[in-house]
Amino acid sequence: MTVSHHFFDGVDLQALAAQMPTPFYAYSASAIRQRIAALQDTLEGLDARICYAVKANSNTAVLQLMARHGVGADIVSAGELRRSLRAGIEASRIVFSGVGKTEAEIVEALQAGVWKFNVESRDELFLLQQVAGRLGVTAHAAVRINPDVDAGTHEKISTGKQENKFGVSIEEAREWFSLREALPDVRLNGLHAHIGSQILSLEPFRRAMQCMADFARELAAAGHRLRTIDVGGGLGVTYRTGHDRPIAVESYGAVLKEVFTDFPGTLILEPGRWLVAEAGVLLTRAIRVKAAANRTFLVVDAAMNDLLRPAMYEAWHEIVPLHGKQMREVRYDVVGPVCESSDTFGVDRLMPECEAGDLLMITNAGAYGASMSSTYNSRPLTPEVLLDRGRHAVIRRRQTFEEMIAGECMAEAWETA
Numbered sequence: 182m183t184v185s186h187h188f189f190d191g192v193d194l195q196a197l198a199a200q201m202p203t204p205f206y207a208y209s210a211s212a213i214r215q216r217i218a219a220l221q222d223t224l225e226g227l228d229a230r231i232c233y234a235v236k237a238n239s240n241t242a243v244l245q246l247m248a249r250h251g252v253g254a255d256i257v258s259a260g261e262l263r264r265s266l267r268a269g270i271e272a273s274r275i276v277f278s279g280v281g282k283t284e285a286e287i288v289e290a291l292q293a294g295v296w297k298f299n300v301e302s303r304d305e306l307f308l309l310q311q312v313a314g315r316l317g318v319t320a321h322a323a324v325r326i327n328p329d330v331d332a333g334t335h336e337k338i339s340t341g342k343q344e345n346k347f348g349v350s351i352e353e354a355r356e357w358f359s360l361r362e363a364l365p366d367v368r369l370n371g372l373h374a375h376i377g378s379q380i381l382s383l384e385p386f387r388r389a390m391q392c393m394a395d396f397a398r399e400l401a402a403a404g405h406r407l408r409t410i411d412v413g414g415g416l417g418v419t420y421r422t423g424h425d426r427p428i429a430v431e432s433y434g435a436v437l438k439e440v441f442t443d444f445p446g447t448l449i450l451e452p453g454r455w456l457v458a459e460a461g462v463l464l465t466r467a468i469r470v471k472a473a474a475n476r477t478f479l480v481v482d483a484a485m486n487d488l489l490r491p492a493m494y495e496a497w498h499e500i501v502p503l504h505g506k507q508m509r510e511v512r513y514d515v516v517g518p519v520c521e522s523s524d525t526f527g528v529d530r531l532m533p534e535c536e537a538g539d540l541l542m543i544t545n546a547g548a549y550g551a552s553m554s555s556t557y558n559s560r561p562l563t564p565e566v567l568l569d570r571g572r573h574a575v576i577r578r579r580q581t582f583e584e585m586i587a588g589e590c591m592a593e594a595w596e597t598a
């Protein structure tokens with residue numbers, strides 16, 4: 182097997198890698214646009230808004246692309262709020278999720294005028310009231326339901342089971358709707374659920390959505406006017422060809438249409454991975470080949486600090502050599518230089534033989550790649566490049582060692598508390 186030239190969104194990746202040092206991420210703007218359009222088409226006929234889960238890929242240029250196509254944001258921190266606003270996403274299209282919103286974050290989000298708070302605990306609900314009252318504004322809120330549904334995904338990215346920290350039970354949510362008098366500055370007028378990520382089966386979704394639809398009907402009968410139901414994100418993608426069978430977006434849309442047929446308000450969708458995962462690759466070069474007793478290591482210049490998913494979830498990403506040489510196939514453990522045995526991108530992978538300097542592409546790295554990267558082992562943050570029909574733009578330049586170290590202080594600067 183050889184891949185002589187790999188064009189991604191009209192850009193020759195070998196030529197690109199000849200211009201800039203590896204490792205770096207490359208994203209296809211066209212692929213992201215196609216996903217946005219496909220989802221928007223699917224939602225045709227529904228009163229629905231897409232609020233992209235910023236955590237999946239929070240690069241400003243990616244957020245800008247979302248903004249230009251009418252996509253809002255689902256944020257979980259003040260940092261994500263600032264990025265989204267800076268990229269041109271209007272506050273009125275931003276929903277704020279997360280179990281640990283601090284008072285300072287709530288203040289900032291209220292002052293910015295975000296659309297909705299997805300509230301995850303009673304304590305947060307009352308804090309929201311307190312802050313909104315103090316600021317003299319009205320906060321619009323949705324209660325995040327924990328429907329106790331097993332999304333059938335990796336346990337570390339499952340969020341809708343009772344034992345997960347997210348959301349509250351229907352019983353508790355029901356109680357919240359009777360607190361109107363204690364919450365004069367909060368309009369509790371929405372429901373929210375997000376049961377997990379990389380979901381490959383439609384049934385858990387359907388159950389969680391059904392649970393919200395039933396509750397919405399009960400609330401409507403009791404005189405509560407719901408304006409929004411936020412169905413979360415979670416749509417999975419194909420990481421391993423022939424192995425992962427993702428849900429067709431049309432089937433997902435059909436479930437929403439079927440389950441919420443009598444809901445008179447707006448649906449909010451919070452997809453992250455589905456919009457960006459397949460639009461990204463991580464380019465890396467082989468540093469050396471190391472033969473050991475019963476295996477051969479291909480040591481590459483990307484590492485777990487650049488792409489954490491394999492180390493954290495044993496996630497599979499295809500690894501494709503782009504050296505273009507006709508070579509026999511060999512088995513490699515593809516590893517990075519970080520001092521952890523989990524710094525492994527693939528075990529026993531059959532691929533064309535490689536040597537030092539060869540370029541490789543780690544696929545489907547557009548979601549939870551750069552956004553989860555760190556400087557572990559004092560490796561500066563990885564650059565990112567946006568490709569668009571034969572053009573490219575560096576959207577995060579390589580962090581220098583000085584930038585990485587900046588902000589740290591020598592301990593001589595003691596102060597008395």
Ligand SMILES: Cc1ncc(COP(=O)(O)O)c(C=O)c1O
Nearest residue numbers: 234375378414415451452453454
């Ligand atoms: C509240 C919320 N919404 C949306 C998402 C996006 O999930 P995904 O990237 O799987 O679509 C997440 C992450 O799991 C989340 O926690």
Ligand SMILES: N[C@@H](CCCC[NH3+])C(=O)O
Nearest residue numbers: 236338378379490548549
């Ligand atoms: N970071 C995870 C997904 C978690 C989504 C956020 N709740 C991943 O890479 O698959």
